[in-house]
Amino acid sequence: MSLLVYVENTDGKFKKSAFEVVSYAKAIAALTNNTVTALSIGHVAAEELTKLQKYGAEKIISADSNQLSNFINRAYAHIIADVAKQQGAQVIILSNSFSGKGLAPRVATKLDAALADGAISLPEIQGDNWTLTKSAFSAKAFAKLSLQAPIKVISLNPNAFEVQENEVSAQLETYESQIPAADLGVLIKEVVRATDKVSLPEAEIVVSAGRGLKGPENWGMIEELADVLGAATACSKPVSDADWRPHSEHVGQTGIVVSPNLYIAIGISGAIQHLAGVSSSKTIVVINKDPEAPFFKVADYGIVGDAFEIVPQLITALKAYKG
Numbered sequence: 001m002s003l004l005v006y007v008e009n010t011d012g013k014f015k016k017s018a019f020e021v022v023s024y025a026k027a028i029a030a031l032t033n034n035t036v037t038a039l040s041i042g043h044v045a046a047e048e049l050t051k052l053q054k055y056g057a058e059k060i061i062s063a064d065s066n067q068l069s070n071f072i073n074r075a076y077a078h079i080i081a082d083v084a085k086q087q088g089a090q091v092i093i094l095s096n097s098f099s100g101k102g103l104a105p106r107v108a109t110k111l112d113a114a115l116a117d118g119a120i121s122l123p124e125i126q127g128d129n130w131t132l133t134k135s136a137f138s139a140k141a142f143a144k145l146s147l148q149a150p151i152k153v154i155s156l157n158p159n160a161f162e163v164q165e166n167e168v169s170a171q172l173e174t175y176e177s178q179i180p181a182a183d184l185g186v187l188i189k190e191v192v193r194a195t196d197k198v199s200l201p202e203a204e205i206v207v208s209a210g211r212g213l214k215g216p217e218n219w220g221m222i223e224e225l226a227d228v229l230g231a232a233t234a235c236s237k238p239v240s241d242a243d244w245r246p247h248s249e250h251v252g253q254t255g256i257v258v259s260p261n262l263y264i265a266i267g268i269s270g271a272i273q274h275l276a277g278v279s280s281s282k283t284i285v286v287i288n289k290d291p292e293a294p295f296f297k298v299a300d301y302g303i304v305g306d307a308f309e310i311v312p313q314l315i316t317a318l319k320a321y322k323g
């Protein structure tokens with residue numbers, strides 16, 4: 001029995017989540033005495049594919065054709081389920097990314113499997129019964145899921161499991177089977193990228209700003225701070241509602257849930273609906289001129305003061321530190 005991991009790439013380069021899911025699978029393989037097979041879909045060069053062995057993938061299967069260069073949910077789900085059957089995989093692991101959220105239930109249905117979506121823990125294993133923790137209600141609660149079916153699909157939240165090196169030597173294979181025409185029924189004519197920056201749900205550092213910034217013209221310093229830190233930018237809901245920033249940056253209960261190592265909140269009050277999207281961040285830094293702002297209650301570090309004075313000083317200090 002092997003564990004099958006679907007690894008995502010962008011333009012032929014693996015995302016950080018790819019190394020996370022392989023590391024996570026390797027940790028489960030160690031508990032269950034199994035091997036890890038990684039499946040890559042779309043064009044990824046052999047040199048990039050072999051990077052997966054550093055994290056413990058013993059077999060790497062590449063499904064590479066022009067038809068698969070863009071994400072097509074049905075086609076990708078077909079391949080993952082097909083490879084799982086070919087390999088006799090009983091555990092299929094993918095990232096709970098934008099595409100993973102669509103793929104996981106489809107793959108689980110095709111394999112008649114139990115599904116844990118958005119897992120944040122390793123499983124506790126008692127025979128066929130696996131118990132996993134996931135975050136629920138916009139990360140306000142934790143749910144314990146019991147997976148009892150023989151085949152299990154697990155989607156892992158980005159940043160929930162640290163990448164761990166575990167070098168093995170891998171065997172490379174190609175996926176040759178035909179994909180049913182019905183699963184290729186979507187024709188993608190053009191892909192327009194909203195941003196080339198790191199994707200918000202996967203970012204390790206997020207610089208986020210709210211209505212305290214007064215207007216869109218003041219976001220230059222937020223972007224500069226994010227650039228210096230190699231961070232993604234985010235915002236509160238009223239900011240994206242007012243079109244100061246794109247909706248893809250809106251964090252919170254009704255937006256994106258993030259779990260970075262560092263979340264810097266600038267001029268955001270810390271309403272419960274915003275906190276719902278950031279509470280699983282590992283370290284929270286708040287910059288707000290109001291010492292009573294609710295965000296300070298959940299902050300690891302707080303700076304009381306005017307963002308227009310503090311942020312430029314922070315940028316200067318970080319640039320000096322970086323040399």
Ligand code: FAD
Nearest residue numbers: 210211212236237252253254267268269273274289290307
């Ligand atoms: P404000 O509440 O206006 O706060 C601005 C903050 O900036 C204040 O704390 C102020 O002290 C500070 N400030 C002002 N000037 C400066 C300065 N110069 N320097 C430093 N600090 C300064 N909100 C979300 O963000 N995400 C969601 O997903 C979300 N979903 C919602 C769902 C529902 C059903 C509802 C009812 C609301 C939702 N909201 C959500 C809105 C939420 O309740 C708050 O209204 C919103 O988060 C407030 O945004 P803000 O903190 O940017 O603005």
